[in-house]
Amino acid sequence: MSELLNNILFLPEAASTFAERIDSLHHFVVGTTMVMSTAVGMAALFFFFRYRRRLPAQATEYIVPTLKTEFLFVSVPLVFFLAWFGIGFRDFTWVTTPPKDSMDVYVMGKQWMWKFSYPEGPNGVNVLHVPANRPVRLLITSRDVLHSFYVPSFRIKMDALPGRYTQIWFEATKPGTYQVLCTEYCGLSHSKMLAEVVVLPQEEYDNWIQEQRRGRLQDRQDALADNSLVPPVARMVEQGQVLAGTQGCFKCHSVDGSQHIGPTFLGMYDRVEQLDDGQTIRVDEAYITQSMMDPGAHLVAGYQNVMPTYQGKLQGPETAAIVEYIKSLRTPNVREGASEGPAYDAIQ
Amino acid sequence: MTPSSSIAAPGATPAPEEHHDHHPSYLVDGTTIKSWLLTVDHKRIGLMFLFWVLLFFLVGGIFALLIRVELLTPGPTIMDAMTYNRTFTLHGLVMIFLFMIPAIPAVFGNFMLPLMLGAKDVAFPRLNLLSLYIYLAGAVLALWGMLNGGLDTGWTFYTPYSAHTTTTVAPVLFGAFIIGFSSIVTGINFIVTVHTMRAPGITWFKMPLFVWAIYATSCIQVLATPVIGLLLVLVTVENLFGFGMFDPARGGDPVLFQHLFWFYSHPAVYIMVLPSFGVMSEVVATYSRKNIFGYRAVAYSSLGIAFVGFFAWGHHMFVSGQSTFAGGLFGVLTMIVGVFTAIKVFNWVGTVYKGAVEFKTPFAYFCGFLFFTVFGGMTGIALGTVSLDVAWHDTYFVVAHFHFIMVGATIMAFLAALHYWFPKMFGRTYHEGWGLVAAALIILGFNATFIPQFLLGNNGMPRRYYEYPERFQELNVASTAGASLLAFGFIIIAMYLTYALIYGKASGKNPWRSKGYEWLSESPPPTHNFVGPQPEFPEEPHFYVDPKKAEVPDAV
Numbered sequence: 013m014s015e016l017l018n019n020i021l022f023l024p025e026a027a028s029t030f031a032e033r034i035d036s037l038h039h040f041v042v043g044t045t046m047v048m049s050t051a052v053g054m055a056a057l058f059f060f061f062r063y064r065r066r067l068p069a070q071a072t073e074y075i076v077p078t079l080k081t082e083f084l085f086v087s088v089p090l091v092f093f094l095a096w097f098g099i100g101f102r103d104f105t106w107v108t109t110p111p112k113d114s115m116d117v118y119v120m121g122k123q124w125m126w127k128f129s130y131p132e133g134p135n136g137v138n139v140l141h142v143p144a145n146r147p148v149r150l151l152i153t154s155r156d157v158l159h160s161f162y163v164p165s166f167r168i169k170m171d172a173l174p175g176r177y178t179q180i181w182f183e184a185t186k187p188g189t190y191q192v193l194c195t196e197y198c199g200l201s202h203s204k205m206l207a208e209v210v211v212l213p214q215e216e217y218d219n220w221i222q223e224q225r226r227g228r229l230q231d232r233q234d235a236l237a238d239n240s241l242v243p244p245v246a247r248m249v250e251q252g253q254v255l256a257g258t259q260g261c262f263k264c265h266s267v268d269g270s271q272h273i274g275p276t277f278l279g280m281y282d283r284v285e286q287l288d289d290g291q292t293i294r295v296d297e298a299y300i301t302q303s304m305m306d307p308g309a310h311l312v313a314g315y316q317n318v319m320p321t322y323q324g325k326l327q328g329p330e331t332a333a334i335v336e337y338i339k340s341l342r343t344p345n346v347r348e349g350a351s352e353g354p355a356y357d358a359i360q
Numbered sequence: 361m362t363p364s365s366s367i368a369a370p371g372a373t374p375a376p377e378e379h380h381d382h383h384p385s386y387l388v389d390g391t392t393i394k395s396w397l398l399t400v401d402h403k404r405i406g407l408m409f410l411f412w413v414l415l416f417f418l419v420g421g422i423f424a425l426l427i428r429v430e431l432l433t434p435g436p437t438i439m440d441a442m443t444y445n446r447t448f449t450l451h452g453l454v455m456i457f458l459f460m461i462p463a464i465p466a467v468f469g470n471f472m473l474p475l476m477l478g479a480k481d482v483a484f485p486r487l488n489l490l491s492l493y494i495y496l497a498g499a500v501l502a503l504w505g506m507l508n509g510g511l512d513t514g515w516t517f518y519t520p521y522s523a524h525t526t527t528t529v530a531p532v533l534f535g536a537f538i539i540g541f542s543s544i545v546t547g548i549n550f551i552v553t554v555h556t557m558r559a560p561g562i563t564w565f566k567m568p569l570f571v572w573a574i575y576a577t578s579c580i581q582v583l584a585t586p587v588i589g590l591l592l593v594l595v596t597v598e599n600l601f602g603f604g605m606f607d608p609a610r611g612g613d614p615v616l617f618q619h620l621f622w623f624y625s626h627p628a629v630y631i632m633v634l635p636s637f638g639v640m641s642e643v644v645a646t647y648s649r650k651n652i653f654g655y656r657a658v659a660y661s662s663l664g665i666a667f668v669g670f671f672a673w674g675h676h677m678f679v680s681g682q683s684t685f686a687g688g689l690f691g692v693l694t695m696i697v698g699v700f701t702a703i704k705v706f707n708w709v710g711t712v713y714k715g716a717v718e719f720k721t722p723f724a725y726f727c728g729f730l731f732f733t734v735f736g737g738m739t740g741i742a743l744g745t746v747s748l749d750v751a752w753h754d755t756y757f758v759v760a761h762f763h764f765i766m767v768g769a770t771i772m773a774f775l776a777a778l779h780y781w782f783p784k785m786f787g788r789t790y791h792e793g794w795g796l797v798a799a800a801l802i803i804l805g806f807n808a809t810f811i812p813q814f815l816l817g818n819n820g821m822p823r824r825y826y827e828y829p830e831r832f833q834e835l836n837v838a839s840t841a842g843a844s845l846l847a848f849g850f851i852i853i854a855m856y857l858t859y860a861l862i863y864g865k866a867s868g869k870n871p872w873r874s875k876g877y878e879w880l881s882e883s884p885p886p887t888h889n890f891v892g893p894q895p896e897f898p899e900e901p902h903f904y905v906d907p908k909k910a911e912v913p914d915a916v
Contacts, residue, residue: 164820175608
């Protein structure tokens, strides 16, 4: 039934848990729309046939609606609309709240390609490999203008913004290759900004990523012999550590939990911090990024607003690397307060 | 000259015949070019707007056809990528800023509002003329920019792209900024006219529903247009001097633009569609010979749409990185706007119930309008159910949706108004048979153009694609075929209306036997609308009840 409806509506194959979740609402809403619009158009035509004009200047009755009729006019559509909204918003919250055990991939759009980086390496362009039946969280940013990451078969889409991270997650259900399209107009080759998601069964994925990392290591050892060709560091954590050193983060932030000018990086990620305005905030990717770009926006209680902004000093991937480095310093010992509710807050 | 109605005329207009020689119609009262260009007569200004608006509709339509031809094949067809990007931008700009926003308010609003209120003119006739010239000045500047390179940002001008692109952004945006003033001036003029110029007997709840719709539209124009004005100046300045307002690398905000843009552009959708609702309320009452079913509900829902429409802008930004909570809030508010529209639709259908229907061309457009409004409106609701928008956002589904509700409804109403008021404006009749043929072609062509686009969106084709994967081709070809049908319909209309303008039979004062207030004057009306003393309006508009019957309303 649902297959047939998908064919009639030209919906692509549903290949993620989110697609399976929203397609029935899609059928319900679009079906009701088609029935109602035809019914209303037909009602006008029926009334024309039923109440044709007999005399050129025919008089008619003066008919006004009762309160009951008006109430029906308002309440029937309202009930339908709110029911759709209720189901839709539940699913929207679901798709903007990645599960805790999801695998992270950093996505960066630039004119006109998509770059994908795994925290443990490798980096790739225009092809994203993911395991089937495992939640994958995409942390999306852009290097230049707006882009939007769209996989029709997964029914997911999220804009890529320069200087910010947005997130969305999916769980692919069937191995295969799925097209990625850019849906935010981004200039001359907007329509050529295509990529693909390759969904592999878990074992094949494990083999693939090991192969990739081994290959990288091999490259690196080869290159050590020739120092003129220093390869880019593939692991984001290592890259982040180097960057944190060169950018001077360690002048104020310790990594061993000791007190310093700024809060320690040790166990910072996912901690619930008390802010100086009395509110609390969970330290996630969005908050760390924001604190680098606009340090005074949400100041942790007990610290001075002395950090300079790194706006313009750090590229998108560099910011991501530092975030990943801070995440690597997670420790259960220092962590205060248990996590509650969604594992990640939506990025503002 | 008086309509051969079996019912007493509601307006006590003095007999015009005795003064007729001294009061020529506004069309011939002064025949020099100057008497047209410097006129302060709302009817002549309305006609001049009609001329320009139709011209820009032609320009926008040619751009639309170029787009459809280009999309016939997956690869390049007739133009290169840069030309294509400029073409869809100019199609959007011309159609929205130069055609749809002024189409009904500036043409039919200008022409009919004073007639419907029993006034001699609008409150500020000179301001009215100024509004025309501001519009033309903006249009000239924008067109100059388009001819000198054109811009490739899409009509939404999203930053940071619009601040970076090397195409000619500044003159076009500044042109649109100037056109905004025309919108504001017209809005103020109409609001004051409605408040102060109503003839004796026309209370707020006896105003024709077209006046209510124009009033609600004017409120939106006055309140929302300044926001887009300022925003366009900001982007222009950003493009010329690069202050970094929208550049995150310098502390700017990349999403701020979208909030400000949709804060205007969402209400702007209602600037385009509310006047259409007003036209249809008049048309359905006239051709069904019925009072509007639920008059107050229709009037209040116009105001409701105008008010709530201001708080739904975030539903354009569900996947822009705004918070999930904000997404929910904007989603609920969208549903409420939908309910106001549903009230109107049900009341229009209720108006036909137990009427005395005559199936003329405007009524054909009314049937098409009902279909487009319900289908287009409910796909809007579908986009407002937040989760579905994640898949649909920025695909052809959105393109098809807004063409259905914004363009479909507005075009239906514009054509209905043009046919319904053609005798009023020119005193001549068009050929009814050709009218119905063209209406059928246009309704059919519109569906054939945009239903494939809904399916393309479902299938995953993003908007603004110059080239596309091959699996999208069949539906694109279907859409282009529909568009040619649509174009054919418009050509027929242009031909028989032009013919009717010159050779059409004299229509007489009130060929539809309508009891709308505007038909109480001569057709075409004399320069000062009403001859003799101030007319009075003892009855409500569209009152078709036999005076011999007891006046007890039947409640259903």
